[in-house]
Amino acid sequence: MRQSLIMGHWNMNGSREEGLKLATSLAEGLGSVQQEVAVCVPFVYLSDVLDALKGSSIALGAQNVADQASGAYTGEVSAAMLVDCGCKYALVGHSERRSYYGDTNQSVASRFCQALKQNIIPVLCVGETLEEREQNKTFKVIDEQLDAVIEAAGIESFEKAVIAYEPVWAIGTGKTASDEQAQEVHQYIRQRIAERSPAIAEKVQILYGGSVKPDNAKALFAMPDIDGGLVGGASLDAKGFLQICHSV
Ligand code: PEP
16 A cells, blocks of 8 residues: 655745745644655745744655756755755656756756655656647657656666656646546556566555645545645645645
8 A cells, every 4th residue: 555645846936934834834734644745845945844844744845956966066956955954855857847947858867866865755757748648649758757767767766756747738727637637647657667666666656746626636636546646836725735635
């Protein structure tokens, strides 16, 4: 049985004060749950949010990590620095990093490896654009995104990693993939991992992301290969996000 994971992702939203208020409400409101809950917050607020989450079971994550260990890489934040700030997770290859900031399958694989070297759990984001879906290229895109990481890090790396399927057309659009559409891709991803290691495929958590809301979370999380969610917009509201956390 895989443990569920619900991960909030604040994106580039809110002030320090708003972030602290949100983290405090989550820490106070979550209660005792079986599933793991985490929040991925902007780098500059990591330490403050860590303090606000103290005493709760909510883990901390970053929204990206450098593809190099250290050195002259202005503006980047290394995996070792994330460890210093108390992070357990780091997103890698979010579609916005891929489309606006030039992340490639290879640079995403390097970020993934850097996270693992410091025992940060990378959350590998994969997913197709609307155009790719309409051209029946969804599985090809997923294959390329997964294969680059498997080649660089090895299949065993997925013992200590999470995968998030985020169809680009569903992120921030209010247009959620149907339960069946999401399940179909999650099952495909698990089967691709199983071709290399059935044991790892059975264990790896695959999250769904893309307009998860309190009213659609339960049905999505009930699908056999969906192990939780990566929640953007809806994680900015403590009440709604807690509802999503309790939808597992
Ligand atoms: C995201 O930003 O990764 C995301 C899934 O956002 P939303 O939940 O708002 O679609």
